[in-house]
Amino acid sequence: MAIQIPRGTQDILPGVVEKWQFIENKAKEICNKYQYREIRTPIFENTELFLRGVGDTTDIVQKEMYSFQDRGGRNITLRPEGTASVVRSFAENKMFGNPTQPVKLYYLGPMFRYERPQAGRYRQFVQFGVEALGSMDPAIDAEVISLAMELYKSLGLKKLRLVVNSLGDNESRNAHRAALINHFQPRIGEFCSDCQKRLEKNPLRILDCKKDRDHELMKSAPSILEYLNEDSKQYFEKVKQYLSAMDMDYIVDPTLVRGLDYYNHTAFEIMSEAEGFGAITTLCGGGRYNGLVQEMGGPDTPGIGFALSIERLLSALEAEGINIEAEHSVDCYIIALGEEAKDYSVTLLQKLRTAGFSSERDYLNRKMKAQFKAAERIAAKYAIILGDDELKMGNIAVKNLETGEQTELSLDHFIDEFSKLCR
Known part of the structure; x- marks a missing residue:
C-alpha cells in the first residue's frame, strides 16, 4: 500500500510554488517599506507558552493544538499561531531595550492546528503576520491595518471588506464582562457545552461561538461599545480618524471579538466578498494585545499585530479570477x-x-x-x-x-x- 500525505496537509509542487514565492516576496517587500524586520522562531515551543499566550478558553488551546511529550518529559506543542512565539522572543531577548522603538517585526512560516480540513484551511498552513511592540499610539494601529490592506490590494484583490471594533481597556472589558454574564446566565443551559464553560472564564468568547451564533440571545447581547470608558472611546475614535485619513473604507462591527484571549482595544478583520469564496470569509485578523508581553515575563509593553493565511489568500485570488504567473526563467x-x-x-x-x-x-x-x-x-x-x-x-x-x-x-x-x- 502506497504511503499518502497526512490529512489536512498538501504538497506544493513546482509550477505552483512559484506563486507562493511571488506572494511571499511581495509581503517581504511591503514590510521593508514599512520598516518591519523578519523574525524566525521555533516551530515547536513549550505548551505553557500557548496556554498563557493564546488563552485556555480558546478553541485553539482546547481542541486544535498538536501537543506531545518529548523524551525529556517536557510538554511541547507545534505552534498554532505566531504572536505568542514572537512576544516570547521579544521578552526573552530583551528587545524592549532596543534603541529603536517600537520594535516592528514580521514572520512567515508553517503553523499547525487540528481542525476539520476544508477549502483554503489545512492542518498545516502557512501564516504571514506582523507585530509592532512598544507603542500605544493609535496611529500604529492604523499602520498595521494599512499594511495588511496594501498586501491584498497589491496582488489585485478588490472585493475586500475591512471590519473594525474596540474591545476597550481592562476597565471597559470588566464592565462588559459583567453585563454579558447577566445576559447569558439565565438561559446558559440552552447553549453548547463550550459556551457554558466560557460563561465565567471569558463570556466574550460566547459571542464568537459558531454553534450558537443564531441563538436569539446572541442578537440582543450587550455591545462592548456601550461599555467603553472615555479613554477607550477616544482611542477608538483616533484609530478610525487615521483610517479615514488613509482613505481606507471600514465598517464598525460591535460583535467582532476575535478568537484569541489576548486582544484589547482595537480588533479588526479583513474579509473577502468575492462570489464563491465560501462561507468563511475572513482573510486576515488582528488587533491590540497590551499586557501579553508582561504575561510572558517582560515589562508592561503595548503591542498590535495581525496574521493571515497564504492558503486563504490564494483562494481569494482564485475567487476573483486573478492569476499569478508562475515565472521560471x-x-x-x-x-x-x-x-x-x-x-x-x-x-x-x-x-x-x-x-x-x-x-x-x-x-x-x-x-x-x-x-x-x-x-x-x-x-x-x-x-x-x-x-x-x-x-x-x-x-x-x-x-x-x-x-x-x-x-x-x-x-x-x-x-x-x-x-x-x-x-
Whole structure:
C-alpha cells in the first residue's frame, strides 16, 4: 500500500510554488517599506507558552493544538499561531531595550492546528503576520491595518471588506464582562457545552461561538461599545480618524471579538466578498494585545499585530479570477551531439552557471529534435548547439528560440560573447 500525505496537509509542487514565492516576496517587500524586520522562531515551543499566550478558553488551546511529550518529559506543542512565539522572543531577548522603538517585526512560516480540513484551511498552513511592540499610539494601529490592506490590494484583490471594533481597556472589558454574564446566565443551559464553560472564564468568547451564533440571545447581547470608558472611546475614535485619513473604507462591527484571549482595544478583520469564496470569509485578523508581553515575563509593553493565511489568500485570488504567473526563467539549454560534445557540455554548463546564467542540458541521451522540444518545454530563451565537428572548429551555434535567429560564437570567448548577445 502506497504511503499518502497526512490529512489536512498538501504538497506544493513546482509550477505552483512559484506563486507562493511571488506572494511571499511581495509581503517581504511591503514590510521593508514599512520598516518591519523578519523574525524566525521555533516551530515547536513549550505548551505553557500557548496556554498563557493564546488563552485556555480558546478553541485553539482546547481542541486544535498538536501537543506531545518529548523524551525529556517536557510538554511541547507545534505552534498554532505566531504572536505568542514572537512576544516570547521579544521578552526573552530583551528587545524592549532596543534603541529603536517600537520594535516592528514580521514572520512567515508553517503553523499547525487540528481542525476539520476544508477549502483554503489545512492542518498545516502557512501564516504571514506582523507585530509592532512598544507603542500605544493609535496611529500604529492604523499602520498595521494599512499594511495588511496594501498586501491584498497589491496582488489585485478588490472585493475586500475591512471590519473594525474596540474591545476597550481592562476597565471597559470588566464592565462588559459583567453585563454579558447577566445576559447569558439565565438561559446558559440552552447553549453548547463550550459556551457554558466560557460563561465565567471569558463570556466574550460566547459571542464568537459558531454553534450558537443564531441563538436569539446572541442578537440582543450587550455591545462592548456601550461599555467603553472615555479613554477607550477616544482611542477608538483616533484609530478610525487615521483610517479615514488613509482613505481606507471600514465598517464598525460591535460583535467582532476575535478568537484569541489576548486582544484589547482595537480588533479588526479583513474579509473577502468575492462570489464563491465560501462561507468563511475572513482573510486576515488582528488587533491590540497590551499586557501579553508582561504575561510572558517582560515589562508592561503595548503591542498590535495581525496574521493571515497564504492558503486563504490564494483562494481569494482564485475567487476573483486573478492569476499569478508562475515565472521560471531559463537562459539557455545546451544541445550536445556526439560523445566529445556531450563531455564538453558538462564543463560549459558549469561555466555558464558560474557566470550567472540559468542553464540546463540533456541527461537522457535524446536526439536533437527531442532536445529542442525539451528546451522549449522549459521556456529556455536560447539553445546552445554543440557537436563534435563544431568543437574541433572552435565554434558554438546559439539559437534564439523566440525569433529563430542563429549566431556562431567563438568557443574560446564563448561566455563573454554570449553575455553580450544576451544584453
